[in-house]
Amino acid sequence: MYLSVIKVSVPVAEVVGVEEGRVEILPRKSVEDTDKDFTVFYVKRSSSGSSYGLLWRLGRIQFSCPSRVLRDQWTKHLRTALKTHSPLRPNRLLVFINPFGGKKKGRKIYHSLVAPLFELAGISSHVIVTERANQARDHLLKKDLKGFDGVVCVGGDGMFSEILHGLIGRTQQEAGLSENDPTVALQPCPLHIGIIPAGSTDCVCYATVGVIDPVTSALHIIIGDSQPLDVCSVHQASALMRYSVSLLGYGFYGDVLAESEKHRWMGPLRYDYSGTMVYLSNRSYAGIVQYLPADPLLSSPRDRTRCLSGRVYTHVEGRFRCVSLTCMSSSCPKSPLGLSPSAHLADGTGDLILVWDTHPLGFLKFLYRHTSTQDQFDLPFVEVHRVKAVRFSLPSEMTNEQKMATPFLCGLCCSKVPAKSVWNCDGEILSSTEILCRIHGQLVRLYARGIEEGAAVHNCGKENDKCQMGCTLIK
Ligand SMILES: CCCCCCCCCCCCC/C=C/[C@@H](O)[C@H](COP(=O)(O)O)NC(=O)CCCCC
Ligand SMILES: Nc1ncnc2c1ncn2[C@@H]1O[C@H](COP(=O)(O)OP(=O)(O)O)[C@@H](O)[C@H]1O
Numbered sequence: 001m002y003l004s005v006i007k008v009s010v011p012v013a014e015v016v017g018v019e020e021g022r023v024e025i026l027p028r029k030s031v032e033d034t035d036k037d038f039t040v041f042y043v044k045r046s047s048s049g050s051s052y053g054l055l056w057r058l059g060r061i062q063f064s065c066p067s068r069v070l071r072d073q074w075t076k077h078l079r080t081a082l083k084t085h086s087p088l089r090p091n092r093l094l095v096f097i098n099p100f101g102g103k104k105k106g107r108k109i110y111h112s113l114v115a116p117l118f119e120l121a122g123i124s125s126h127v128i129v130t131e132r133a134n135q136a137r138d139h140l141l142k143k144d145l146k147g148f149d150g151v152v153c154v155g156g157d158g159m160f161s162e163i164l165h166g167l168i169g170r171t172q173q174e175a176g177l178s179e180n181d182p183t184v185a186l187q188p189c190p191l192h193i194g195i196i197p198a199g200s201t202d203c204v205c206y207a208t209v210g211v212i213d214p215v216t217s218a219l220h221i222i223i224g225d226s227q228p229l230d231v232c233s234v235h236q237a238s239a240l241m242r243y244s245v246s247l248l249g250y251g252f253y254g255d256v257l258a259e260s261e262k263h264r265w266m267g268p269l270r271y272d273y274s275g276t277m278v279y280l281s282n283r284s285y286a287g288i289v290q291y292l293p294a295d296p297l298l299s300s301p302r303d304r305t306r307c308l309s310g311r312v313y314t315h316v317e318g319r320f321r322c323v324s325l326t327c328m329s330s331s332c333p334k335s336p337l338g339l340s341p342s343a344h345l346a347d348g349t350g351d352l353i354l355v356w357d358t359h360p361l362g363f364l365k366f367l368y369r370h371t372s373t374q375d376q377f378d379l380p381f382v383e384v385h386r387v388k389a390v391r392f393s394l395p396s397e398m399t400n401e402q403k404m405a406t407p408f409l410c411g412l413c414c415s416k417v418p419a420k421s422v423w424n425c426d427g428e429i430l431s432s433t434e435i436l437c438r439i440h441g442q443l444v445r446l447y448a449r450g451i452e453e454g455a456a457v458h459n460c461g462k463e464n465d466k467c468q469m470g471c472t473l474i475k
C-alpha cells in the first residue's frame with residue numbers, strides 16, 4: 001500500500017505519524033491548527049549518504065482537504081492502516097539511558113532527538129537513566145515487563161550487552177532452562193531490542209543499521225523493523241560466563257580492552273591510545289583452539305580431528321597474535337567493513353579468526369587492512385573459519401601458576417611479557433581464559449533491518465561527500 005503525492009511515494013510501512021493541522025516536529029514542535037489540513041511524517045532517505053548504510057531523516061508532507069470531515073476520515077484511516085500494516089510497531093517501550101557512555105551525551109541525544117519522534121509516533125516510553133553498571137540488566141531480570149513491546153538502550157556496546165544479558169536471562173528463567181548448561185537450546189527472546197547509539201565503538205548498531213545516527217535508529221524502532229541476531233554463549237566448565245554478539249577476542253583485542261579501562265577518562269579515544277600501546281608492546285600468546293566447523297561436509301575421516309562430547313572439533317595449537325570470534329561482521333566506524341566482512345547477522349554461525357604469531361610489520365598490515373577494503377584474511381599468517389562452537393585452552397606445559405596468574409598489562413616500560421592475555425567479550429573482560437563458546441542462531445531480535453541495498457561504502461570509510469582520498473565506491 002502506498003501514499004502517492006505528485007512526486008513522492010511513501011510505503012505505509014514507513015509512515016511515522018499523522019497529525020491534524022500544519023505541524024513541524026524537529027528541531028522544535030510547532031502546530032498551526034487548521035481545519036482542513038493534515039501532515040504526514042515518513043522515513044526519508046538522506047541523499048548525502050553515509051559511511052556504510054543509509055541515513056534516515058524525518059520527511060514531512062502537508063495535505064489540504066476540501067472539508068474537515070474528509071480530513072478526519074483521512075487521518076483516521078491512515079492511523080488504522082499503520083497499525084494493521086506493521087504489527088511490530090511498538091506501542092510501549094522501556095528505555096535505559098547510560099549517562100556515562102561514549103561522550104556522555106546519552107541523555108541529551110534521547111531527549112532532543114529521539115523522544116519527540118517517539119511522541120509523534122504515539123509510542124509511550126518508560127525512561128530509566130541508569131545510576132550504576134548492570135542496573136538495566138538487573139531490572140530486566142527481575143521487574144515486571146508486562147505491556148512492553150521492546151527495550152531500548154541509549155549507550156554503546158556495553159549497554160547493549162546489559163540488555164542482551166537481562167533479556168536472554170529472563171527468557172530462560174521463564175522457560176525453566178539453565179543458562180549454565182552449554183548444551184541447552186536457548187529460547188529466543190520475545191521482546192525486541194532497539195539501540196540508540198551513544199557509546200564509544202557502537203559496533204552492534206553500525207553492523208545492523210549501517211550508520212551511527214540516533215535519528216536513523218529511532219526511525220527503525222518506530223516503524224517496527226525486525227532483524228534477528230545470532231548470539232554466542234561463553235561458558236567455563238558448567239558455568240555461563242557471558243553472551244557475546246560482536247567481538248570475543250583474545251590476545252590483541254583483550255589487551256587493548258584491559259589497557260583502555262585504565263584510560264576511560266579519554267572517552268572513545270582510549271581505544272586508539274591503547275591500541276597503539278598494545279601494538280608497540282608486540283605480544284603473542286600460546287593457546288589451543290578447537291572449533292566445530294559450521295558445515296558438516298567440511299569434516300572428513302582424514303582431517304586430523306578428535307571427538308569431544310560426541311561432536312567433531314578441529315584442533316590447532318601454537319602462538320597467536322589474536323584469536324577472535326564474531327557472530328556478525330562487527331563493522332564500526334574504525335573498521336567500516338568489520339572484523340569479518342562476509343559474516344552474517346542471523347545464520348547461526350560465527351567466524352573464527354586466527355592470527356598466528358608474525359613479525360610486527362605483518363601484524364600492522366593485518367590491522368591496517370581493517371580500515372580499508374583490502375582482504376585482511378589474504379595474509380599467510382591469518383586463517384578464518386565459519387564455526388558453530390569454539391573451545392580455547394592453555395597449553396599443558398604452562399605451569400598452573402602461569403595459568404592462574406592474573407595477567408598484568410603494561411605499556412612499553414616493562415620487558416616482562418605476560419604468559420596469557422584476557423578475553424574481550426563485547427567490551428567486558430572475562431574472568432576466565434579457558435572457555436567454550438557456542439553460537440545460538442537468532443536468539444534475539446533488533447529493531448533494525450541490516451544494511452540496505454544502495455548503501456555506499458568508500459574504502460576509506462569516509463562519507464561520500466567528504467571522501468578526500470579518491471577512494472572507490474565498493475558497494
Ligand atoms: C593501524 C590501524 C589499526 C586499526 C585497527 C582497527 C580494528 C578495529 C576492529 C574493531 C572491532 C570492534 C568490535 C567491537 C567491539 C566492542 O564490542 C567493544 C566495546 O565497545 P564499547 O562498549 O562501545 O566501548 N569495543 C572494543 O573492544 C574496542 C576495540 C578497539 C580495537 C582497536
Ligand atoms: N550509570 C552508570 N554508571 C556507570 N557505569 C554504567 C552506568 N550505566 C551503564 N554502565 C556501564 O557502562 C559500561 C559502558 O557503557 P557503554 O554505554 O557501552 O559506553 P562505552 O561505549 O563508552 O563503553 C557498560 O558496561 C555499562 O554496564
Ligand SMILES: [Ca+2]
Binds near residue numbers: 328344
Ligand atoms: Ca552469524
